[in-house]
Amino acid sequence: MKNKEYDIAVIGSGFSGSLMALGLDKLGYRVILIERGSHPRFAVGESSTPIADMILRDIADRYDLDWLHHFSRYGSWQKHHPGITCGRKRGFSYYRHHPGESFRTDERHARELLVAASTDDQQSDTNWYRSELDAFLVSKVQEAGIDYVDQTTITSLDRTDGFWKMKAYYQKKLKTYSSNWIIDATGNGSLLWQLGVRSSDEHFKTHSSAVYSHFTDVKPWQSWLDDHGISSRDYPYDPDWSALHHLLDEGWLWMLRFNNGITSAGLVLDGNQESRWSGNKEMIWQEVVGRYPSLTELFEEAAYAEQPGSLTATQRLQRRADRIFGEGWVALPHTAGFVDPLHSTGIAHTLSGVERLLYAFENRSLGSASRNEYLFSYEKAVFNELHFIDLLVDGCYKARGNFELFSTYAMLYFMAAVCYEKKRISGSFDIEAHGFLSANHPQLPTLIRECHRELEQLVSASDLTGKMVRSFRQKVQKAIEPYNTVGLLDPATPHMYEHTAADI
16 A cells, blocks of 8 residues: 655644644645654643744634634633643742842842733733643644654655655554655754754853753742741732742742642753752752752642653753754754743744744745745744844843842843834734844844843953942943833832733
8 A cells, every 4th residue: 555645744743743733734735743752741841921922823813723812821721721731921030049048038129020921810821731732732633634643753764756755663563654844843853863963052152951840739939928028019910820930059940830739840050150060860959959948948848740750850951953954854943952941932932933834835836946045044043043042041140140130131031022022013023034032133132242241241250349230230221222112120110020021
């Protein structure tokens, strides 16, 4: 029996692979979605943002996926899909801890920063409980009649006469698949390796690794603040329902809560420090968390959730492939590279790639030369975006020892995000011309490079003074003034921002 031939094989059935398959199917392509594992499965990459929500809605509109709209806001998610777990994400919250000391602050919020991204819970962003959402999206792929195979490992790729011949094993049985195009949505670069494409970390300033898991019975941070008499009366939201960042000497700790009582938590360790952490992952977790009394109390009664049931440790997180497209193949951004979870750019950047690649395949009569020209521009844009994110993240790592410096530099990310959001909602967004997160804006990248350069000089100074920090803050405030429509660095609201996302 002759093997079935496809126009496009999408490899990897995380949310991006499923959305690619669904969009391509709507465009009339013969699609197969191939998955090495199976669902449901544990995954991180859980923190959505206003940008991610905007792109999700635009994909839903453009490709007639009305049900996808429901997942772009907490309120509609809960109304239409209450059985699929998520968490409210009202914004970004940061708290600076010091070893051996319980967390403390003052009325001016000297060690805390809360940046709201929505006005209320109904409009809130979400934390995605990936095991359930990814499985749901695969079910929509199957419901659409798209061919889907899981537990299938591709072992060889051969391109002949404009077709890929893929050999794969399913339960020890050899299978063969054929397609004109391959879209790599694996996220880990394993398929790129088979294509002869190498990945490295040499392009990045940021240097970090992570130890993480899902936990039950983690004490809410708001409860800890209440128990210790730390006022939150002027908070714009409950910090537990946000992307919660605990800044540490060693790096930082993320906490993302879900409606089912599970908390995603992970240590992200700064590899640029002189002291590198060694030992097994449990030892690293216990030693780092154990240095901070407030965090120790949060995890005092915590246990690993059933999935994954233990800690996961990574090598260096930063990576970038040498190429992300070639003859008959192209990769999504998270496969192409990754920087760090600090600014929650992962979901949004990946969705921007889904949007751009679906656009590349919209016109089926588009000549190969024209498509390749577009994909070359896409590759250049993704590499530029990774570099841009790297500058935004690395500066925050370098500044975290001085919270005033950190809270100043962090505003550059929010400025870039708001500029991008405003471009999308203004009706002037051009999918071919406008890079993710304003990375190819005519002025912002230069502005951020200059701020990063000055920050490096400040943190390397042996005599960093409060006057120097205030001067830097004033310079950043002046530099972002033409783009600052949401009151960033407003001295009247020290470290508490009621709403910073562009109005939708």
